[in-house]
Amino acid sequence: MPRSGVPMMRSSLRSRDSSSTSTGVDPRERVKDCCRKLVAFMCTQVGVGGLVVGYAIVGAFGFMTIETMEEPEVVCVREAIRKEYADELWFGTASNQSVNVFNRTAFCEVSNNILLRYQENITTNERNKVNCSGLKAVDLWTFPAALIFCLSVFTMIGYGSLVPKTQWGKGATVVYAVLGIPLYVLYFLNMGKVLAQTFRWLYTRLHECTGQRKPGQRITVPSTACLWVIFGYILAGSIMFAEWEDWDYLDSAYFCVTSLCKIGLGDLVPGWKQGDSAQSNQTKLIINFVYLLLGMGLIAMCYNLMKEDVYVKARELKEQLNHAMDAAHYKMVTCCRSEPTD
DSSP, X not given: OHHHHXXXXXXXXXXXXXXXXXXXXXXXXXXXXXXXXXXXHHTSHHHHHHHHHHHXXXXXXHHHHHHHHSOOOOOOOHHHHHHHHHHHHHHHHHSOTTSOTTOHHHHHHHHHHHHHHHXXXXXXXXXXXXXXXXXXXXXXXXXXXXXHHHHHHHTTOOOOSSOOOSHHHHHHHHHHHHHHHHHHHHHHHHHHHHHHHHHHHHHHHHHHHHTOOOTTOOOOOOHHHHHHHHHHHHHHHHHXXXXXXXXXXXXXXXXXXXXXXXXXXXXXXXXXXXXXXXXXXXXXXXXXXXXXXXXXXXXXXXXHHHHHHHHHHHXXXXXXXXXXXXXXXXXXXXXXXXXOOO
């Protein structure tokens, strides 16, 4: 009995070990499975949208940290340049005996040379984005401003109203753009599909409510409806920014179009007007961020819907041409058969 009991105990232990190994999951496999699920979720529409917003927020904090670590020396030489060349223009023409009002050619030549050098100096000064407002880097690189900067980088708008001054900031901008642009393209494609499906569903329900849909008819959103959506969004943004920034409606519409089309001239940016309170400017920058991100999703939606509309119309035109060619061929064959033969 004792000898027979020992093999039974060993077999039971082995069965327990085998069952524990079969039911237990390797921690590495569990981590890999979680990573696969996370990547699959990030590739969905909701995941991509959250990833883009998170990428912008992380980038904003990163650039705030980099650009405020070292306070660059701020030297405003614009007024000094203007005074220097004004003095040179005065003393170079008035006190110079070889140049006087009676020698018009010499006066114009000397004056033009001084003014050209003044223009080159001012242009170089503006190109280097010298900060003459007296604000420090901490005042310039607030969270909303850095958020707009990050958006303008990975969406390829590139306003240029706020630029990195440090070497680390410029290097980080390169890396941030290289990683962010493919992410934005993925957001553009996925968000376009989601909004296109939603808008197509609403348009189909509208046709059903009005009784215009025929049984078995496929409803496609016309291109004119997409153009009206874009026009309405630009109109709403134009009114909103014009009221905030005291722009005229043409300038406001000009900003909306150049931003949504990713031209990004940067001459007009909401929230950068001097004289407004800091809290007001930060709020405008945040709303500008939301407006642009949602607007680019609407443009992606209209792109998908218009592409589908063009495809359907092209296929219908092809079918009509085939029917017309078949009818012409049938008519030609019928006429040839009906002709009498000698």
